[in-house]
Amino acid sequence: MKINRSRQTWSLLSLCLFLFLAACGGGQSTTGSTAATGTTADAASETSTGPVKIVWWHSMSGDLNKVVDELVKKFNDSQKDVQVEAIFQGDYDASINKFKTSMGSGSGPTMLQTYDVGTRYMIDSQAITPMQQFIDADKFDTSQFEPNILKYYTFDNQLYSMPFNTSNPIFYYNKDAFKKAGLDPENPPKTLDEWEAAAKALTKDGQTGMSLPIYGWLMEQMFASQDATLLNNDNGRTALATESQLGSEPGVKFLTWWKKLIDEKYMLNLGRKTDDTKKAFAAGQVAVTMDSTASLRGLISSTEGKFEVGTAPLPKVASSDIGKGGVVIGGASLWIMNDKSAAEQQAAWKFIKFLAEPEQQAYWHVNTGYFPITKAAYNEDLVKENMKKYPQFETAVDQLHNTKIDTATQGAVMGIFTEARQLTETAIEEALNGSKSPQAALDDAAAQITQKLKDYNDTVSP
Structure with missing residues (x-):
């Protein structure tokens, strides 16, 4: 797993391009839906020849797969700049093994969902762009996110991946x-x-x-x-x-x-x-x-x-x-690959921000049973009604909020x-x-x- 020099060089060039484009986009006036989704000049430039396509590998099977497809459809229908293709890759073990096989070939996904216990490997792979870089460039506010959930995927004050399906x-x-x-x-x-x-x-x-x-x-x-x-x-x-x-x-x-x-x-x-x-x-x-x-x-x-x-x-x-x-949270998170173009990475970030919105988190929670990653989702009527129907879930919410954050409860990696x-x-x-x-x-x-x-x-x- 030693660093591949050609991949490292490409990663640095890609990152520099991303930061330059993000800075250019940051100087533009954004209003309405554009401001809400954080569309950059880089992504916008692709619209002249069609939307930026991103491929998402995930491990949500059965009914969970149906919920994933609904969220993807909602996102794709909501705008024209980015189109997401979600592909089920088997369980977490199968998916990460396919990812390992794809490394260095250019045949891998733009973004990958993988389980919590794959975190250390994903960081060490040198194949990802830390989520913190997008957060900082976009000045994205994470203060409404559940701190106990964010902390699992945070190292040296850097959030490496975005929590997605979370449980305890x-x-x-x-x-x-x-x-x-x-x-x-x-x-x-x-x-x-x-x-x-x-x-x-x-x-x-x-x-x-x-x-x-x-x-x-x-x-x-x-x-x-x-x-x-x-x-x-x-x-x-x-x-x-x-x-x-x-x-x-x-x-x-x-x-x-x-x-x-x-x-x-x-x-x-x-x-x-x-x-x-x-x-x-x-x-x-x-x-x-x-x-x-x-x-x-x-x-x-x-x-x-x-x-x-x-x-x-x-x-x-x-x-x-x-x-x-x-308790230590379980589940999986979303990672962005650094061997993709800056436009693709930014498009993936746009989709990830959409998934993190309270409305989407409420829908995800109610239809899957996983935690919302944002506290604002609990204010959604859908969640309030679901909590009345399943008051037992309050135990899980209280347990999450009562957990003291330290290296023991952040979880081993x-x-x-x-x-x-x-x-x-x-x-x-x-x-x-x-x-x-x-x-x-x-x-x-x-x-x-x-x-x-x-x-x-x-x-x-x-």
């Missing part, structure tokens, strides 16, 4: 089962000990108290919940991470608790597939589970007529952790994140099935992650 994890619980067990459905547990007590009370009549998917994201969240970093060098944010801290006390505490409930039959181990835990929850097989906020509407729909779904913030490991830490998650999930499995103690399993995984970090860092030129 919450606990889902069966309110009817809570009532039958003598628990207060309006006052869900707040700590692991309290959830353990609830799981014991809920395990009866063929129902098991809880099931958590074996998912590396959950372990990452429990570190942040304890205001602890998963990697050294401030979670890889002040310098490239060189060591995994997976085997430290925060991870061992959580995994030890998890195994205890499995051993005592108050929790089911349904493996790595989150869909399996969701199905068990919807069927009443388990009373409590953890999943993304983006699953809210689906879980409510699948349980309609069976029981009422309650939501609770991710628990603290101990009562002493209350008021500390929080590393170029081998997908491999690290797989190793973490293997460690969880080893602990839960008793082949290793929680400490040994996490220590072994941490050692392997640390070695992979070294191997990765050796490929990145300083």
Whole structure:
């Protein structure tokens, strides 16, 4: 992954051209829709021969793909300077692998949606233009954006990509089962000990108290919940991470608790597939589970007529952790490629600004369940009506806003994140099935992650 000199030279030339054109555009008088969208002289010059075409690679499948297509159509119909072609490229892993294959060939997209854990790789690839350069050149106001969301993609006060689909994890619980067990459905547990007590009370009549998917994201969240970093060098944010801290006390505490409930039959181990835990929850097989906020509407729909779904913030490991830490956002963001012309990059920026508008964010949120990235979207009638219909989502909003921003809750970044998650999930499995103690399993995984970090860092030129 050493820097390609020809690409670097092209990147610098492209950037210089972009800044020159942006400066020229900045001196023009702009009013009405032109001012709102920030059209530059560069983009406008293309209109004489037709609109600037940009290609967007994304990973939104099924119903999400339909929402993406609607937003693209709305943008394309709203103006004549830019036309967007959105192309589904498979899941995040498939999409980023196609992107890697396209690098240096000119066959890649103008903009790419990729998952949060791809952030370090995208920066190190030398293939992107940081979003901050467009923000600064356009004097674009980000003050209305959710700071907890922006911070994940910010390094050295530079926003590298624009957040797009954003979520965080919450606990889902069966309110009817809570009532039958003598628990207060309006006052869900707040700590692991309290959830353990609830799981014991809920395990009866063929129902098991809880099931958590074996998912590396959950372990990452429990570190942040304890205001602890998963990697050294401030979670890889002040310098490239060189060591995994997976085997430290925060991870061992959580995994030890998890195994205890499995051993005592108050929790089911349904493996790595989150869909399996969701199905068990919807069927009443388990009373409590953890999943993304983006699953809210689906879980409510699948349980309609069976029981009422309650939501609770991710628990603290101990009562002493209350008021500390929080959650790390998940999801994906949008990146602009630096091997495209200044006109194409500026056109992509125009489209990204459109997607960030409150009206578009409200539509995206209501139709997908992902967070709006701008606080102004909550003032839209569409969102207000949706919140009345799904008041459970307030848990996610409060959890986001109550999260203290620091390097623990900003989230870990590393170029081998997908491999690290797989190793973490293997460690969880080893602990839960008793082949290793929680400490040994996490220590072994941490050692392997640390070695992979070294191997990765050796490929990145300083």
